[in-house]
Amino acid sequence: MKKIEAIIRPEMFESVRDALLKIGCQGLTVSEVEGHGKQKGLVQQWRGEKYQVYLLPKLKLEIVARDRDVELIVRTIMDSAGTGQIGDGKIFVYDVSTAVRIRTGEKGEKAL
Template sequence: MKKVEAVIRHYKLEDVKDALTKAGIQGMTVSEIRGFGRQRGHKEQYRGTEYTVDFLPKLKLEVVVADDILSKAVETIMTTARTGQIGDGKIFVTDLEDVIRIRTGESGAEAI
């Protein structure tokens, strides 16, 4: 099992959610986050004073998938969230040792 974490733009959430659902991937967690990468924020003006906004608003999408559909999940997120502009985000994939469904006590792939 793998955990896929994707940092994406706010306005891409519905597109990514719909694409993952269409691909047969169900269940996800979404968090509002702030951060920066190579983009290093941007400059804005307020009442004539210029200042730098370092931390940009993004969304973090988390999905747990079986090993055999990992590439499908990553490809779906990548193609749907891509705009071609700096700041499209990142995808992180990590191994999961175990998953346990609290309600039934099921573990492993059955708990996904």
């Protein structure tokens, strides 16, 4: 199993969620986060003064999936979260050692 962690633009969430539902993605965790990538935020102007905003609001999606589904999920997020502009976000994939469904005690892929 793998965990797919995607940092996306908050305004792209509905598009990503709809695309994930379409491919039959089972579960999803979403958190509101702040971060920056290469550009270290952006420069804004207010009443003629320029100032640097270092942290921009993003959404973090976490999906734990079977190994064989990872490629499709990553491609689906790429296709639905992108605008082609800087700040579109990133996807990280991690190994997951196990999962447990608390209600039944099912373990591993059966718990997803």
